[in-house]
Amino acid sequence: MAELNKSFTPEGVEEKWYDYWIANKYFIADPGSETVPFSIVIPPPNVTGTLHMGHALNTTLQDILARWKRMSGFNVLWVPGMDHAGIATQNVVERQIASEGIDRHRLGRDAFVERVWKWKAEYGGKIIHQLKRLGASCDWSRERFTLDEGLSRAVIEVFVSLYEQGMIYRDNRLINWCPRCHTALSDIEVEHEEFDGRLTYIKYPLDGGDGHVVVATTRPETMLGDTAVAVNPEDGRYRTFIGKMVLLPLTGRVIPVVADESVDPKFGTGAVKVTPSHDFNDEAIARRQNPQLDFITVIGPDGRMTEDAGIKYANMDRYECRKAVLQDLKDSGLLVKQEKYRHPIGQCYRCKTVIEPLSTPQWYVKVQPLAEKAVEAVRNGQIKIVPKSWDNTYFAWMENIKDWCISRQIWWGHRIPAWYCKEMRNDICKNKNGIIVYRETPDGCPYCGSGDLVRDDDVLDTWFSSALWPFSTLGWPEKTPELKKYYPTSVLVTGFDIIFFWVARMIMMGIKFMDDVPFRNVYIHALVRDSSGQKMSKSKGNVIDPLVMMRKYGTDAFRFTLAAFAAQGRDIKFSEERVEGYRHFVNKLWNASRFILSNTEGANVPAEIDFEDLDIGSKWILSRLSAVTEELNKTLEEYRFNDAANSIYQFIWHELCDWYIEMVKPILYGESEYREPVRRCLLFVLERTLRLLHPFMPYVTEEIWQSIPGVKDEKPEDLRSIVISGYPKPFGRDRDAEDFMSVIMETVMAVRTIRGELNITPSLEMKVHIKTIDEKVKEVLIGNLTYIKKLARVDVIKIGAGTRKPKGSAIAVRSYVEVYAPLEGLLNIELEIDRLKKEDAKAEKTIALLNKKLLNEDFLKRAPGEIVKKEKEKYDEYMRKRERVRENIKKLYELGGKQ
RNA sequence: GGGCGGAUAGCUCAGCUGGGAGAGCACAGCCCUUACAAGGCUGGGGUCACAGGUUCGAUCCCUGUUCCGCCUACCA
Numbered sequence: 001m002a003e004l005n006k007s008f009t010p011e012g013v014e015e016k017w018y019d020y021w022i023a024n025k026y027f028i029a030d031p032g033s034e035t036v037p038f039s040i041v042i043p044p045p046n047v048t049g050t051l052h053m054g055h056a057l058n059t060t061l062q063d064i065l066a067r068w069k070r071m072s073g074f075n076v077l078w079v080p081g082m083d084h085a086g087i088a089t090q091n092v093v094e095r096q097i098a099s100e101g102i103d104r105h106r107l108g109r110d111a112f113v114e115r116v117w118k119w120k121a122e123y124g125g126k127i128i129h130q131l132k133r134l135g136a137s138c139d140w141s142r143e144r145f146t147l148d149e150g151l152s153r154a155v156i157e158v159f160v161s162l163y164e165q166g167m168i169y170r171d172n173r174l175i176n177w178c179p180r181c182h183t184a185l186s187d188i189e190v191e192h193e194e195f196d197g198r199l200t201y202i203k204y205p206l207d208g209g210d211g212h213v214v215v216a217t218t219r220p221e222t223m224l225g226d227t228a229v230a231v232n233p234e235d236g237r238y239r240t241f242i243g244k245m246v247l248l249p250l251t252g253r254v255i256p257v258v259a260d261e262s263v264d265p266k267f268g269t270g271a272v273k274v275t276p277s278h279d280f281n282d283e284a285i286a287r288r289q290n291p292q293l294d295f296i297t298v299i300g301p302d303g304r305m306t307e308d309a310g311i312k313y314a315n316m317d318r319y320e321c322r323k324a325v326l327q328d329l330k331d332s333g334l335l336v337k338q339e340k341y342r343h344p345i346g347q348c349y350r351c352k353t354v355i356e357p358l359s360t361p362q363w364y365v366k367v368q369p370l371a372e373k374a375v376e377a378v379r380n381g382q383i384k385i386v387p388k389s390w391d392n393t394y395f396a397w398m399e400n401i402k403d404w405c406i407s408r409q410i411w412w413g414h415r416i417p418a419w420y421c422k423e424m425r426n427d428i429c430k431n432k433n434g435i436i437v438y439r440e441t442p443d444g445c446p447y448c449g450s451g452d453l454v455r456d457d458d459v460l461d462t463w464f465s466s467a468l469w470p471f472s473t474l475g476w477p478e479k480t481p482e483l484k485k486y487y488p489t490s491v492l493v494t495g496f497d498i499i500f501f502w503v504a505r506m507i508m509m510g511i512k513f514m515d516d517v518p519f520r521n522v523y524i525h526a527l528v529r530d531s532s533g534q535k536m537s538k539s540k541g542n543v544i545d546p547l548v549m550m551r552k553y554g555t556d557a558f559r560f561t562l563a564a565f566a567a568q569g570r571d572i573k574f575s576e577e578r579v580e581g582y583r584h585f586v587n588k589l590w591n592a593s594r595f596i597l598s599n600t601e602g603a604n605v606p607a608e609i610d611f612e613d614l615d616i617g618s619k620w621i622l623s624r625l626s627a628v629t630e631e632l633n634k635t636l637e638e639y640r641f642n643d644a645a646n647s648i649y650q651f652i653w654h655e656l657c658d659w660y661i662e663m664v665k666p667i668l669y670g671e672s673e674y675r676e677p678v679r680r681c682l683l684f685v686l687e688r689t690l691r692l693l694h695p696f697m698p699y700v701t702e703e704i705w706q707s708i709p710g711v712k713d714e715k716p717e718d719l720r721s722i723v724i725s726g727y728p729k730p731f732g733r734d735r736d737a738e739d740f741m742s743v744i745m746e747t748v749m750a751v752r753t754i755r756g757e758l759n760i761t762p763s764l765e766m767k768v769h770i771k772t773i774d775e776k777v778k779e780v781l782i783g784n785l786t787y788i789k790k791l792a793r794v795d796v797i798k799i800g801a802g803t804r805k806p807k808g809s810a811i812a813v814r815s816y817v818e819v820y821a822p823l824e825g826l827l828n829i830e831l832e833i834d835r836l837k838k839e840d841a842k843a844e845k846t847i848a849l850l851n852k853k854l855l856n857e858d859f860l861k862r863a864p865g866e867i868v869k870k871e872k873e874k875y876d877e878y879m880r881k882r883e884r885v886r887e888n889i890k891k892l893y894e895l896g897g898k899q
Numbered sequence: 900g901g902g903c904g905g906a907u908a909g910c911u912c913a914g915c916u917g918g919g920a921g922a923g924c925a926c927a928g929c930c931c932u933u934a935c936a937a938g939g940c941u942g943g944g945g946u947c948a949c950a951g952g953u954u955c956g957a958u959c960c961c962u963g964u965u966c967c968g969c970c971u972a973c974c975a
Contacts, residue, residue, distance in 0.1 A: 037957075658940095661934075753942090862956090
């Protein structure tokens with residue numbers, strides 16, 4: 001095969017074949033086809049994104065599944081797309097216009113949103129090109145965007161119907177507020193991290209009397225908004241205080257001491273300052289009191305103190321204010337002490353700004369009823385999570401789920417389809433809360449006819465539209481053929497970091513609106529970390545760029561590395577050396593193919609192959625091929641990507657290359673009757689192997705496959721591709737051939753060991769005598785002398801039961817054979833005795849172990865008969881072996897070895 | 900505070916339902932044998948974290964301990 005270069009160069013080849021696949025529409029799904037569907041929706045990457053290791057792993061695994069199923073004859077649809085990523089994208093564009101000196105508020109909402117779309121058209125979706133470079137076999141004709149028209153329709157439909165069913169409501173309560181992004185966040189969008197802080201003890205004097213209460217707080221500045229002090233009703237120390245009033249320092253306000261069971265007497269002083277407007281726990285206390293405590297908001301949406309904080313503090317930044325308050329408390333002698341205290345602080349998951357609890361009106365989804373069904377779906381097996389260990393995480397979260405805050409005070413996103421009737425304030429409108437939720441923009445208030453309507457400014461949480469992804473991308477709410485054919489999707493492949501954000505919500509929404517789960521299986525893959533186990537992040541500077549890996553080592557090697565790393569239930573510590581190793585593997589395959597193709601000129605790859613007229617080596621490799629085929633289908637079915645990768649690696653390198661190719665060389669170069677069958681077999685094995693490997697290494701396999709002459713050439717040109725060539729199925733093992741081969745291999749390795757250990761140069765052809773008591777083994781060896789001669793570089797003088805050890809021979813004892821290599825003059829008797837003694841010691845150790853076991857009556861009585869029999873056989877075998885080894889040592893001594 | 904996972908060869912990790920441990924890389928020795936030196940052959944290396952328990956038998960199951968990760972949580 002003159003066309004193949006000496007080594008594989010991915011550049012050019014990758015683009016060439018990707019373009020070819022696209023041009024021939026191999027990835028485009030046909031909902032009209034009768035074949036069994038297999039569908040995946042991609043976890044839509046953010047428009048702002050560039051490909052990172054997580055995407056690379058995620059995409060590779062999905063592509064392996066998609067290609068495998070496509071080759072296996074399924075009707076595969078892999079829907080690609082992107083997420084508009086509300087806050088993240090808005091932040092990016094805000095930064096961009098800031099560099100031009102523009103503020104979004106000055107630009108105005110419509111103009112800003114326009115800018116974001118413009119940005120999206122220009123920079124967004126860079127990641128799509130990168131996914132293509134990875135070889136992703138998505139149906140790009142069905143690419144979707146969470147903010148495109150069809151998806152917006154789905155979002156509105158879901159929102160309005162949930163509202164109509166009372167499952168979406170608006171409420172005013174404390175929410176997580178990001179003062180930088182200027183929006184509400186849901187609970188899971190807050191990341192908790194521990195920091196070294198301080199616990200500040202403050203004295204609150206009793207009003208109209210002696211004495212005081214000391215409270216402890218991590219946020220002294222919020223005291224300006226305190227409306228009570230709470231103690232545990234059972235706490236004897238404070239019992240007399242309950243119901244009394246204390247003087248709130250620095251403000252002159254008088255606030256009550258109240259009782260609440262949530263207060264832990266053991267923490268701090270046992271007395272808590274209560275700031276209902278700025279702390280979730282305090283809000284709960286306030287609402288439990290009768291009458292309810294006052295809410296005084298002292299920190300505003302921008303993180304600055306409000307006027308209610310007092311003239312002195314108003315407009316200060318919250319941290320600046322903390323310093324001021326501490327100083328003032330110190331000055332007034334009310335600051336008792338401060339102690340070091342490590343505690344978690346909530347931060348915005350987009351910008352890491354410290355979250356501020358803030359009381360604002362927001363929209364919520366009542367999730368409990370949805371969650372119950374979603375839990376049930378996993379519990380009863382309608383959805384299978386792999387690995388199973390994630391079930392518990394899922395259940396734990398779902399069972400304690402709180403209502404989902406879905407409104408965001410940003411501009412980039414699905415605007416909430418709600419309007420407020422202004423007239424309602426004048427009691428003209430009969431609509432009790434003035435809220436109008438509509439699928440289309442209403443002309444006027446349907447209740448009072450007023451034309452004075454104002455649309456809600458908020459947009460929906462990005463994850464609201466993502467939650468609909470499995471059916472919105474298939475055309476819902478229309479009844480499309482795609483929806484009918486491909487929903488529920490077959491599998492969702494994703495990282496565990498978005499189980500709550502995304503997976504759980506898709507399940508809830510899918511069941512609610514499609515009356516069926518969104519996917520049958522969920523495969524949760526690991527997080528890719530750096531080689532020392534650290535999370536990759538820009539700030540740590542330990543990010544490995546997938547694009548760099550692909551450029552440096554080729555996409556095939558990179559993909560294979562990811563698959564080989566993807567063991568279930570463990571994070572991936574990525575190391576570049578592994579990629580390098582798999583590049584060697586690509587090269588190995590390449591060269592083996594070169595060898596096969598150049599030695600099979602004139603032959604065509606057969607569609608099927610008959611074991612009968614083949615030599616043992618060929619029967620063996622075919623049997624092994626069938627075994628690995630079975631293994632691959634099985635491991636892929638179980639999402640054991642690493643096992644799949646290792647199996648095919650092992651087969652190609654160590655069975656096909658190290659043994660089979662080496663052993664058939666004499667046949668190929670000589671005039672054996674097996675020459676033609678072997679040539680066919682080589683092509684057959686190569687072609688099937690490439691197909692087995694294709695899902696992992698799409699490019700190099702296609703490149704080689706296209707050079708193999710045979711069946712494909714009869715097909716029309718646009719159907720000639722490994723992509724649609726069919727995934728191999730097991731075709732049967734030949735146990736005899738495998739057994740016989742193991743005898744041959746054992747013999748060859750015995751000679752090689754002698755060579756290696758005694759440092760006999762490979763260029764010297766050794767003469768060996770082989771002793772075996774088994775007639776069948778003898779027959780096999782005699783029938784396959786060519787192999788043994790070639791692989792061990794020996795001339796076999798004698799084989800059989802009566803073979804005796806010639807004088808001055810090196811000896812290797814194996815299960816079925818004993819190999820004697822006469823080495824007159826060459827043999828170092830001492831070295832050889834040492835070697836045999838080592839073997840003797842090994843056997844001795846095993847025998848002792850087995851002996852102990854077999855003398856144990858309990859073992860004989862209770863262990864299964866099959867095991868006992870196996871152990872006995874093993875014992876006998878080792879006894880025989882030891883016997884032979886010892887005999888040989890004795891002979892060597894007789895020959896002159898020193899005792 | 901609760902929950903989950905990990906601890907196996909120098910390094911990175913496999914080891915599915917318990918019968919006595921594997922790979923890749925690294926290391927050592929020998930080979931440029933006409934597919935591949937990005938290669939071939941051979942070899943060394945592990946009381947499977949620690950302590951108990953269940954069992955005829957435990958790397959595997961149970962309990963506890965230590966050390967690492969991660970998730971989750973309104974102890975101010």
